Structure formats: C-alpha cells, structure tokens
Amino acid sequence: MDHLIDPHVSRKRNSSKHWACDIREVKGSDVVELNDNKEKFSQTDDDGVASDLARPTQAEAEDAVRTLLKWAGEDPNRQGLIDTPKRVVKSYLEFYDGYKHDPREILSRTFDETGGYDEMVIMRNIRFESHCEHHMAPIIGHAHVAYIPDERVVGISKLARVVEVFAKRLQIQERFTAQIAKAIDDTLKPIGVGVVIDAVHECMTTRGVQKPGVSMVTNFMLGSFRDNSATRAEFMSMIEK
Ligand SMILES: [Zn+2]
Incomplete structure (x- = not known):
C-alpha cells in the first residue's frame, strides 16, 4: 500500500449515492399457510411492488419434474427414475432456501x-x-x-x-x-x-x-x-x- 496516503482521509461517506445499474431486489418473503394446503409467498421488491404467488403442492411440483424428464426424452416410470421427482423437489428446498430469510434481519x-x-x-x-x-x-x-x-x-x-x-x-x-x-x-x-x-x-x-x-x-x-x-x-x- 502507498503509505503516503492517509487512510483516514476521504473515508467519509458520500451522501449522494448513485447506482451503476438498475437493480431490483426482493426484500424477504412471508410464507402464509392457506386452507387448501398450498402456501402463498408474498414478496415486495425495491419499488414496493408486491406479488403474491400461489405455491404448488409437492405432488404438483413432482409432476412438473416428470414432465421435464419426458421433455428430455426419458421415461419417468423407468426404475432408476421413479424417485427422481421426489429428490429433485427436495433439492429445490435447499437450492432456493434463501427466499425464506431476510438478510437485513441476519x-x-x-x-x-x-x-x-x-x-x-x-x-x-x-x-x-x-x-x-x-x-x-x-x-x-x-x-x-x-x-x-x-x-x-x-x-x-x-x-x-x-x-x-x-x-x-x-x-x-x-x-x-x-x-x-x-x-x-x-x-x-x-x-x-x-x-x-x-x-x-x-x-x-x-x-x-x-x-x-x-x-x-x-x-x-x-x-x-x-x-x-x-x-x-x-x-x-x-x-x-
Ligand atoms: Zn444462465
């Protein structure tokens, strides 16, 4: 490092922030239990636009994986693929776990x-x-x-x-x-x-x-x-x- 530069100079915040690009951000989400065993996600982005998305059931999600297996040219009923939809759906809970947490709270x-x-x-x-x-x-x-x-x-x-x-x-x-x-x-x-x-x-x-x-x-x-x-x-x- 250039020790001639006093590190304490110019470290004050610049109050006028400006962004390099247009960024929209999901600020946390709430999960609400519904009567029909579906969950509803409510998300609000930076612009204050809320979108309510009905969450499919696990069975519906597994069906969607079967559809994609067929799309790939496979037989979802083949022995080796029988439990694949269940595993894929379960893995999504890990891959997309971040929607349930609010970073600002952390x-x-x-x-x-x-x-x-x-x-x-x-x-x-x-x-x-x-x-x-x-x-x-x-x-x-x-x-x-x-x-x-x-x-x-x-x-x-x-x-x-x-x-x-x-x-x-x-x-x-x-x-x-x-x-x-x-x-x-x-x-x-x-x-x-x-x-x-x-x-x-x-x-x-x-x-x-x-x-x-x-x-x-x-x-x-x-x-x-x-x-x-x-x-x-x-x-x-x-x-x-
Ligand atoms: Zn990509």
Whole structure:
C-alpha cells in the first residue's frame, strides 16, 4: 500500500449515492399457510411492488419434474427414475432456501463496542452455490466482502450468511453482488462497503457458447470504496493475496 496516503482521509461517506445499474431486489418473503394446503409467498421488491404467488403442492411440483424428464426424452416410470421427482423437489428446498430469510434481519444484531477499530474488515473466499435465473443452472464461485465500520460491526459469520441467503435465490451475478453490498450498507451504515464476486456460470460452460474455464467477476462499491481509489485498491490487494 502507498503509505503516503492517509487512510483516514476521504473515508467519509458520500451522501449522494448513485447506482451503476438498475437493480431490483426482493426484500424477504412471508410464507402464509392457506386452507387448501398450498402456501402463498408474498414478496415486495425495491419499488414496493408486491406479488403474491400461489405455491404448488409437492405432488404438483413432482409432476412438473416428470414432465421435464419426458421433455428430455426419458421415461419417468423407468426404475432408476421413479424417485427422481421426489429428490429433485427436495433439492429445490435447499437450492432456493434463501427466499425464506431476510438478510437485513441476519445483520440486525450488531455490536456497538468496536474498541475504536475503524479499519477495513474483510471476509474473503466465501464459497457459494447459486442458480442463474435464465437457465436455473448452477453459478459457483467465491465472494469477497469488506466494509469499514462507522459505529457498528457485525459477527463475521453473518457476512457469510448474507452471501448464502442471496445465493439461495435465482440470481444474475450483477444483482447478487449489489444486493449483498446494499444489505450491509442499509443495516450497518458503514463508511464504505465493497463486494467482489468471481464465479463460473454453468449455463455458459456446459451449454450455449460452451466456454469452460471462464469466470465472471463483478464488483459493487459504496461509500468510501466507491469514492476513494486508495480504499478500493487496499481491498483489491487484500483479496488478491
Ligand atoms: Zn444462465
């Protein structure tokens, strides 16, 4: 690092935030039990637009998997495939578990006692598995998350948990990156936040253009990470080690 640059200069938040792209975000969801044994998901995005989606029953979901097996050219009644719909539906509960959790709630328990610590906190190489919203194909990669606390810090496992919650939803990498940064910014009100994600999209490596070995890198910076090139450079140098 260039030690001639005082790290405490220009770390103040820039109050006028502006976004690099148009981002819409699902802010948590409620699950409501209905009489007909179906669940109803209620979601509200950033624009305040609520959408109520009737959730199919497990039997309906398994039927849909049988349809896709037939679409692929298989016989769903073949011995080896008999239990496949049940397994696929069960695996969806894991793949898409993130809709049930609110990242802002996860980050809400903060510690005010920072002991005067005002340097960068970095959690790097947070491994995640997500799925792209265009093909429902796996996105596998690592997230690097950093912030400079103002008055509040959060338990470091919570940063990994927030990555996990957003990963367990259908995603595009750009929005995923921004959602993590904005959730931290909204709850911790830090001096700055930086998120870098490096991931392989299997929809690109196993189909379509079929380019194995290609990864996509996105970053989203807020506050001092956006305004101060020295802060950004410090973050980048720490995650490249
Ligand atoms: Zn895709």
